[in-house]
Amino acid sequence: MSDDAILPIPNLSLPQHVFTLLSPSLKHLHDTARTKLLDGIKADKMAPYYRLVTSSGALVSDPALLEEMEKANEEELKKLDERLAEAEKTEGESEISDALKARANHLTRIGDRERAVAAQKLALEKNPGLGSRIDISLTLIRIGLFFGDNALIIENLEKAEKFIEEGGDWDRRNRLKVYRGLHAVSIRQFKTGGELLLDALSTFTATELISYTDFVALTIIVNSLTLKRPDLKKKLITAPDVISVLPELPVLGDLVNNLYDCHYAKFFVALATLEQTYLLPSRLLSPHTRYYIREMRILAYSQLLESYRSVTLESLSGAFGVGVDFIDSELSRFIANGRLHCTINKVHGIVETTRPSLKSAQYEKVVKQGDILLNSIQRLSKVLY
Secondary structure, three states: OOOOOOOOOOOOHHHHHHHHHOOHHHHHHHHHHHHHHHHHHHHOOOHHHHHHHHHHOOOOOOHHHHHHHHHHHHHHHHHHHHHHHHHHHHOOHHHHHHHHHHHHHHHHHOOOHHHHHHHHHHHHHHOOOHHHHHHHHHHHHHHHHHHOOHHHHHHHHHHHHHHHHHHOOHHHHHHHHHHHHHHHHHOOOHHHHHHHHHHOHHHOOOOOOOOHHHHHHHHHHHHHHHOOHHHHHHHHHOOHHHHOOHHHOHHHHHHHHHHHOOOHHHHHHHHHHHHHHHHOOOOOOHHHHHHHHHHHHHHHHHHHHOOOOEEEHHHHHHHHOOOHHHHHHHHHHHHHOOOOOEEEEOOOOEEEEOOOOHHHHHHHHHHHHHHHHHHHHHHHHHHHO
16 A cells, blocks of 8 residues: 555445434435445444444344454454564564554444544554654544544644644645535534635545545535625636536536526525535534525525615515515514614515615724723733833
């Protein structure tokens, strides 16, 4: 195996299947998820992970299968331990490092969480090669993503960034952007995550983390919300890497194109379809579904209202393909929360925009910054005198 090879371990598609099986609302996907999950576990002989999955109720336990996988795991681990012992007795640091990595990768592949993390950390400590240390840090991040361990992810993102700054190559730098972007999206830092994913779009190689099609889909979903309208066209809609994949992602094509072209009724249909087909079934995006749908609606309402001083509720409801009562309720809620700068005249059935004054905003900013500065000076004077 070359020093640059990144093994796709643990298999990150498996937690998605578990998520599907544990979601009653995704019952129509259960049969496919169950088959793929069991096939993946058998392929890598993941006895420890199988025990975890069956205890959660995602799969029904098969004692014979578990015994078979445990026996295979023990035999493989025994061989790797013997290889490590031999390397420690008769060979040099390089061979010892390779043996430690092989042992750690085996434990990672079978989903033995605690022992895999400990073995990878030992391999990281004993490995002198900078490239290998980056790869081990990335493996630890994948273990964190596999088991939903945010502390492990953050710890090793920091290590990987440190190693990259010490002299990581171009490929590993670009891989790390994808890892950082995926983590940012998982904790709802959509702007940061979107920028990182977009930056890695033309240089994507991190297939051990996510497939290219799923990566492009995630990039479109996140950046549709965070990019300004001119950038949406420049960086997403006309990007060759996006255009090449969009035929496989028709819902996302409808979403981004109709938002840009101001076809709001079609945009709402695409958004509703996206919710059911991409957001709710996704282990990564499901926790953020309500937030994402709300923010995309606000984005569309704001984009339309920017063009008018006033517009009738009837025209708005027609533009979005919804009823007048629905649009009235939606706008009222967003106006009350300070998310839309407009007022509703119920008597005349008109929505009037109330754009905040630029000078007022600048004045408030200066006053706020002045208060912060004065407070800092007061704290400093107490220290000095």
